[in-house]
Amino acid sequence: MKATVRTQLSQSLNLTPQLLQSIRLLQLTAPQLEMELRQALDRNPMLELDEGEETGETEAEGHEAAADEAAMEAAAWDELPEPAFLSGMNGGVTLGDDDATARIVDGESTDFRVRLLKELELSWRRADLAVAAFWLDHTSDFGLLEASRAELEAVGMASLGLPARELEIVRQRLLNGDWPGLCAQDAGECLGAQLDRLPADPVQALARQIVREHMALLARHDARALAAVLGCAHADAEAAIALILSLNVCPVPESSQGTDGHVVPDVVVRKLGGAWRVSLNGRTLPKVRVSPHCEAGLSGARGDVGTLRGLLDEARWLVRGIAMRNDTLLRTTQVLVERQQAFLEHGEEAIAPLTLREVADAIGMHESTVSRITTGKYIQTPRGTFELKRLFAVRLEGAEVSGAAVKAMVKRLIEAEPPHAPLADETIAGLLARQGIRIARRTVAKYRDQLDIAPARARQRPRVAASA
The missing domain is CATH 1.10.10.60 (Homeodomain-like)
Incomplete structure (x- = not known):
């Protein structure tokens, strides 16, 4: 065996714990951030509550100094060169095409498509997952296909390069899977898939025939007419109708993530003096800072104080990370409010087309950063309190409206x-x-x-x- 020496050039980017913490703070909702801060106060003696002034709404002008200091001293996630670097590269070979920061542990997604695909990853082949993602992308929030099956099959054949038969096989697996009725063509097929999961008996057979052939009579709850066309007793028709009504016309299950029934707005927007003002809502969050007494005590300390210095560095990174998170949230919301002033003043019909990329370009960050900072965050407006994601709107094809x-x-x-x-x-x-x-x-x-x-x-x- 002959020994050889070879030169190889590779590029890589290591995500430091501080950068990972900053990215994770982006994703936290107001209740999650409150819990995070209270836990940090309990375990880190270098942190303390900042009771110097009453915590309230923080506007952009008063927030710029802290944000600028944090941006200079911390690794800014929006300055990462390209998402490809985050996926890990070795010798010019990409190890994965996903955003490595997306693998950070987070709460359950509110999008049922994301939740289902995550479940299917455990047992489905990668090729089938791609087809499943196609069907789910063309499924409404109510679980039914947004267009006819024939139209979507034509689109799938062109985009995925697969025959219609393979596309339909995957759709049938979704239709009759753990969420029966999903990706159905219509309500009849959705209800039929749920009935097929029930034990076979005369009532189930009648209900199956009704949803397959007599949906118009079912919509009118006309038990007598159904009994006549089915040739069965009136009581049997009523029992079949009752069985169908017990099914879920929307096959998408609710997220298992618990909720306390109320929403805490992260941002408040109001119109003052003819201009829209955006401010952070700090009334529900404890305001923390690095303890000046501990910091001064450690500055001249000698001996084995490595553990205490580690806690001090951790406290500094947390405070700076929160400042960066709040700055990103505030700047993103300001752009959203500027672009959607017509919606705030006139209502839904005035909402303008707006994408993640447009907002990301406006604040000089990556789309993934904008997506994280707007997911699960709520804004309080004169038109009510709703998720920031609602201010994004897809442009209608061939039109200038959303x-x-x-x-x-x-x-x-x-x-x-x-x-x-x-x-x-x-x-x-x-x-x-x-x-x-x-x-x-x-x-x-x-x-x-x-x-x-x-x-x-x-x-x-x-x-x-x-x-x-």
């Missing part, structure tokens, strides 16, 4: 329609076209389903005769 704004327009038109002459989906599409918004009838139907509004035929009410 899909959320068009959905609000559809809702307004339906609410203003005459009860005896409800607007059909085609009519609504025509009314929107007059305003320069051209969308297909099926898009109107999709928004109507997301708003949980029945079709025009089911909304029709008889005209009330005028009294003499």
